[in-house]
Amino acid sequence: MWRIFGFIINEVYPAVYSLHLHLGNQHQVTFHAHENLTNVMNSDFSTKSMLTEFFATNQVDQNVRKLLYKEFPEFYVWSQQYKIWTIRKKQVVIGRIVTANPFEGERYYLQMLLNHIRGHLSFDHLKTVNGILAPTFREAATMYGLLQRDDSLEECLYEASLYQMSFSLRRLFATILVYCNPTNPRDLWEHFKQDMSADFQLVESSSSTVRTETLRSISTIFESMGRNINSFHLIDQNIDFNQDEFLFREIDDELAIPILEENLHASTLLNCEQQNAYNSILQKVLSNETAIFFIDGRGGTGKTLLYKALLATIRTKQLIALATVSSGVAASILLGGRTAHS
Template sequence: MFDCHINVEICSTIKAVKYLYKYIYKGHDRVAFNLVSEQSTQQIDEIERFQSARWIAPPEAVWRIFGFIINEVHPAVYSLHLHLENQHQVTFRVYENLTNVMNSDFSAKSMLTEFFATNQVDQNTRKLLYKEFPEFYVWSQQYKMWTIRKKQVVIGRIVTANPFEGERYYLRMLLNHIRGPLSFDYLKTVNGILAPTFREAATMYGLLQRDDSLEECLYEASLYQMPFSLRRLFATILVYCNPTNPRDLWERFEQDMSADFQLVESSSSTVKTETLRSISTIFESMGRNINSFHLIDQNIDFDQDEFLFREIDDELAVPIPEEDLHASTLLNCEQQNAYNSILQKVLSNEAAIFFIVGPGGTGKTFLYKALLATIRTKQLIALATASSGVAASILPGGRTAHSRFKIPLDTNKNLTCSVSKQSGLARLLQKVKLIIWDEAPMSRKESIEALDKMLKDINDSELSFGGKVIVFGGDFRQILPVVPKGTRQQ
């Protein structure tokens, strides 16, 4: 009857009301309809309808009526600065001279440097860890100094860091274990020996475990995996498992990872080069550079054109499912209208932005697959992305938008995509004819704005999204509604 699939929920008992009316992922959800004559002047109050659809249990209603706190943090938590030497943030006013700011002793101070300075003059603090410091001292941002705390329980928390950040991560590790350090060099000094890096100092302190489990993983895989699969596993371990000594793993399994090249190459140096080239390609697909792991003494440099065009070749090689080739003949009227409109813009190289909206089951994904198949059969490039990994996996060649466009997870008004204008991804985005972003309402507006800015820069265009054809899709019923207080709509 409606030429679409409709999900139907039946509330069979009173116990199901809370689930249906306050489903945490889709917000308050209710559909009601009534029939009125064309001559009726009945006014529709959308705000009243929304409010009447809300389900608030009695305990929640009472709690909000009395204005009780919904959430709180107790005790208070101090966020402690974490930075490498001479790499802390400095704020200054626009009218201040930058040279004077850089040469100022005040600008040279930070929470961490003053923590060191306090330890140098106060013996009582020599027994404290950095994270324990706020329990006894309070930080004054105005004077940039620690003063003795008189009351109030406070917990310190060092700003988080992940292994990808390298030395900053290992500095945090040392600060969490060494009491009363006097300086950055003090943290790197172990038994009178100054280590060249925080990582080596952490190893000398015994804070880093051996890579036995990773070695066992690679050894077991080397018994039955093909060399290419072993190289991919090796790259994955280096990128995501952060081994203590990547070079040891490389030297230990170099022969196993290069077995296929040994069959066709007679020179050992050529075999090594081809193996590193293959691993470098895998690293590039993960957004990393092989030189950051120091597998050999010198930097590894390969032909950049090879990497620049690999992104394009990979997209052109995306397989097209047989059923998708016939999808365009099975579209309903509304799908066909959208299909024709989008395809006309793509083939005429005109800039356009579309939004496909509809509840789950109405055929949005079917339309996407028809468009992707048609464009890809013409040897044109179409990128399939989605806000979530599950939605992206449904689309042929699909990836999450954050992965494809290098959108940072941190959101702010100055958010930018980490895409170099000289990279292979930039070449791909210059060649692309269609970009599909499913579940777009699930993303923050800053992410979409970042994509807009990046495409304008990559394509040297002031048109929206660099003049590309963009298809956003999703269901606004899956996001919480925002209703302004004191306004009424008719």
């Protein structure tokens, strides 16, 4: 604590202004609990944010178009009460756009454009490059030359296509899109879709069916990684598969988790306190009542034994129990364990 507080963490000069970042019509709106939601949604006041009013100021004042969004607070002050920018008269501040992660997709590329491109009047204007309206902020960033080419990723997929089976290639393709943040996923899709669909081409004569089945397979892989295929814009229209298939597959996977004999026997090894927790939790589960419990104890007091007993008992009754923990090491201890962020 002494080390942490050894650094000045308040009254820092100059002050840092945190600038909102959001896609069109996706900003946060605060309202009182008693207000009518329809009225809130239809209110002009609710449509305003730091970013939308930055665009609005650019529309009426050509002098400020030379400023980047992050430079704007040096000359203007944001009024939260009235949701307008007014000319700054005193105090020096620094503007910083809130952080966006590449995994966030379009929001990240919007941040990239705002950090480099000046004088834009709206979200669509920001996506317009040399008179051409790009379909996404990512493509606009590419047209501006803000993103590097995907040569190394293309070479990786090309090398894999020479010897890997189609399913393995599809999994590699999905992994690259999720974790390597390629500049243009559609180009990679167009370049390697024939290789990725080779197995479907053997059993399907229709090219549209082959494409659909290939995209369905890739979509399944994305879902297992917690992502949606539509966020990568591989084709012009949204891809919409039967969500029930994914739901059934998830349920089947959970019901297929093995139950070890030693875990079934664990309920007979519990001490009084563990047994009390075991009975209380199980009673709520079997009566289909909502509840939350907090189990606390030092290392070695038998918390994991209790968890294993509960998981085994619940699963023997053909119910689903999600063993969710905070670390991969803890997840490996429990059958069917997973980390919360997965």
